[in-house]
Amino acid sequence: MSAATAATTTAAAALRFWERGRKAVCVGRNYAEHARELNNPLPQEPVLFLKPPTAYVREQGRPLRAPWFCSSLHHEVELGVVVGRAGSCISQAAAMEHVAGYALCLDMTARDTQEACKSKGLPWTLAKAFDGSCPVSDFIPKERIPDPHDLNIWLEVNGQRRQDGHTSNMIFSIPFLINYISSIMTLEEGDLILTGTPSGVAAVQEGDELVAGISGVVTMRFRVAARAPRP
Ligand SMILES: O=C([O-])CC(=O)C(=O)O
Numbered sequence: 001m002s003a004a005t006a007a008t009t010t011a012a013a014a015l016r017f018w019e020r021g022r023k024a025v026c027v028g029r030n031y032a033e034h035a036r037e038l039n040n041p042l043p044q045e046p047v048l049f050l051k052p053p054t055a056y057v058r059e060q061g062r063p064l065r066a067p068w069f070c071s072s073l074h075h076e077v078e079l080g081v082v083v084g085r086a087g088s089c090i091s092q093a094a095a096m097e098h099v100a101g102y103a104l105c106l107d108m109t110a111r112d113t114q115e116a117c118k119s120k121g122l123p124w125t126l127a128k129a130f131d132g133s134c135p136v137s138d139f140i141p142k143e144r145i146p147d148p149h150d151l152n153i154w155l156e157v158n159g160q161r162r163q164d165g166h167t168s169n170m171i172f173s174i175p176f177l178i179n180y181i182s183s184i185m186t187l188e189e190g191d192l193i194l195t196g197t198p199s200g201v202a203a204v205q206e207g208d209e210l211v212a213g214i215s216g217v218v219t220m221r222f223r224v225a226a227r228a229p230r231p
């Protein structure tokens with residue numbers, strides 16, 4: 001691909017990736033300390049699940065809220081990778097050419113629902129894919145992050161640091177994940193890959209203020225509202 005084409009695809013993906021109706025492919029248990037804190041085994045292969053485009057919520061938009069069936073809404077701060085060029089069966093060597101940039105993300109999780117799903121051997125869709133379950137920062141162009149495996153990602157609740165991780169501790173690297181995911185489902189321009197959370201996940205309460213950041217790159221702020229009423 002020419003440099004001009006690469007620049008065009010990057011610019012296109014920079015345009016509000018969260019409004020493009022694209023999927024978020026999420027990786028679970030990609031940090032050993034987080035797998036351990038929830039008493040999960042270390043994965044031999046990436047654990048994957050999906051969030052629909054209706055999961056995205058923007059910083060200046062509506063507040064975060066637990067869905068009606070959840071009484072333990074957890075925060076999980078994660079580095080998001082924004083796909084700039086579609087592909088399937090992308091090699092690890094070519095993987096970074098398909099990256100347009102990054103976003104800071106929260107994989108908001110209905111933890112009690114997830115535990116119930118796990119114990120019944122059911123998928124995690126209710127726990128992970130509800131409306132507003134994926135707060136995202138502005139798009140961060142690739143050029144602003146020379147090494148995505150050398151980032152400090154953190155989250156504070158009401159001014160108290162809860163999560164403080166480093167992307168060098170991912171079990172599966174970004175090129176590995178792009179290769180693995182694209183061998184299962186086509187990655188499209190504007191798709192987001194959530195790369196897993198470091199340890200320190202915990203429940204949020206109505207009225208909490210969440211501030212998360214990638215040190216030296218971006219911060220974002222969200223308020224937690226009352227749980228959604230049962231329809
Ligand atoms: O819910 C979980 O523990 C799995 C997950 O999303 C993560 O590790 O980021």
Ligand SMILES: [Mg+2]
Pocket residue numbers: 026027028076078107196197
């Ligand atoms: Mg997660």
